[in-house]
Amino acid sequence: MHLRAEAIVLAVRAHGEHGAVVRGFTRDDGVQPGYVRGGRSRRLRPVLQPANTVLGDWRARTGEQLAALTVELVTSRAPLHAEPLAAGALEWLTALTAAALPEAQPYPRLHDGLTGVLAAIEAATAARDWAGSLVRYELLLLAEMGFGLDLDRCVVTGAADGLAFVSPKSGGAVSQAGAQGYEARLLALPPFLRAGGATDWPAIFDGLALTGHFLTRDILVDRRAPALAARERLVERLHRAVA
Incomplete structure (x- = not known):
């Protein structure tokens, strides 16, 4: 097994x-683990920071063996x-x-x-950017993992206009008309998730609540659940920043 590719x-x-076991995300070969000799050294620690882009070279005798990995920094x-x-x-x-x-x-x-998100963070002058x-990205990940939300039409009326909520059970959009009397049981659907463009903090926090519900329910369960702590820290920092 030999793979040479850029990886996040x-x-x-x-x-x-x-040493260190590093998981790098390549475009064409997905997530690839590898053992980096001296990965905890003073020279390599700055290279192996999460979110850096590196040029990796993975080599193993068999596909089942943990590959030996060497890295060169591409983007710090x-x-x-x-x-x-x-x-x-980033965390x-x-x-x-x-x-x-x-x-x-x-x-x-x-x-x-x-x-794209990493580039946006690098280029932004403020977190809202x-x-x-x-x-x-969270919404895309849900879709790629087979848990995509249906935000095209109201699951109650079939209408494509006036979509304002999402059912926390089905993941389907619900229009203002279809939600009458049940608004408190539904998740808000911020317009930017369908129309794109700039947005404001209330809509961003609505979006975080929406994706957070489905990530917690469908993706980050059992052994994956500890990753949620990083999300909780981020959301708390964002709330403090705009308070």
Whole structure:
């Protein structure tokens, strides 16, 4: 087994006295784990920060063996780890992706989506500039994992207009008319998730509540549940920042 590709670093786990097991997200070959000799060294620690992009070279005698991995830095996002909101976003995005995706299965749309969110965080002057993109990435991940929401038509009336809510059970959109009397039982559907474009903080928090419900119910369960702690920290920081 030999693979050479660019990868987004998702997770780094200490292994042995000096090494590290690294999970990198490649566009065409999905999540690939590998053992990096000296991965905890002073030289490699800055390279192996989650959300960095590296050029990886994986080599193993068999497909079942953990590959030996060497890395070269392509894009460092180290400065973002000094900013609390951006650092929280990087921690959550990489933790979510690492927890949700099976290994060695390609998800090019998710790779492109994650690359886009990371670029938005790098380019933004304020958290509101990237928070909507983060919610859309969560929505994309749900769809790619087979838990996509149906936001095209109202599940009650069949109408395509006036969609304002989502059923927490079915994941289907509900119009204002179809929700009468049941609004308190439904999740708000912020317009930017259907129409795109700029948004405001109330809509962003509505979006986070919406995707958070389905991520918690359908994706981050059992052994994957600890990743939710990173999301809770991020949402708390966002609330404090706009209070």
